Amino acid sequence: MKTTIKTLLVLAVVFGTAAFTTSTIERKEVKEGTITWKGKKILGSHTGTIDLKSGYLEMDGDALTGGEFIVDMTTIVCTDLEGDTKGKLEGHLKSDDFFGVENHPIATLTIKKATKSGNTYAVTGDLMIKGVTESIDFDLEMGDSGASTSVKVDRTKYGIKYGSGDFFDSLGDNAISNKFELDVVLKF
Template structure:
């Protein structure tokens, strides 16, 4: 009896593993220390650039074709690269505050691919669920894959994630203090 129960349990574990896992797929972990995420935000009077650290990530392939991906970004690492000294420290702090990304209560953001379509030899149109400040919205963007590297550029509308500071979508008469809602993310991955 014990032998039959053990055999049944092992069979169930083995079968569920085979059914749940991709048969031909390959998951490639991203090298977080060699990958970069750069942001650029725009305002009436100019722009700012910076970086944010990738905490973890993986791309999924089937017979060499991109089929999926999942990434987590460490929001507490958001920083400005076009300023120095007190100005840099002030903007770094402001980006981490509740006016922007509330990193104390939302230390990570995630992106999970939900649909991947080939659009060329090494390029793909990807739709994914982007979660910022606990708010999940779909985004669509292009990804290029060459060897063990991938690149993507995303336009993100911060108003959809309740990032209100200086936004004309939430406040009137901001004049030259307006910060545009859309910002760019440029992602360079190594895996």
């Protein structure tokens, strides 16, 4: 009987204390975000931008614990070309050969885990492009009013195989790298 009462008292204290514990999770909404992309091919590269639709980081004190970002894929713009060539590349990137924005107008990143070392976090997240979700790892530099990262994404993991030497023979100088780069700057 004494053991039962002691057990009940210990449980009451544990659950009672948990009820009064307050969460310190703060949501840092992104006020401004810049996403610059770079795609490479054998004989050169192209650069451009994509708009961040919305995003936030979840912070527990000064520790990053999560976050989510939504990218408007319909806003893909090429910044290194002009005129008809620019329009053709942008149209091709928006087509089903690449990002299929008519059926997949957004891409998302959800932060699942972050490990801090100084001002840098080793982040693991789920990146969804064209309805396909894959885990991705990258480093995120944090400051008081913003954050930045450079991420390399293997497009073939998301079913984007156009021009890939891994899937098509005889591409020669027309082969396109499987990885594209994203440079992201966030302001809170």
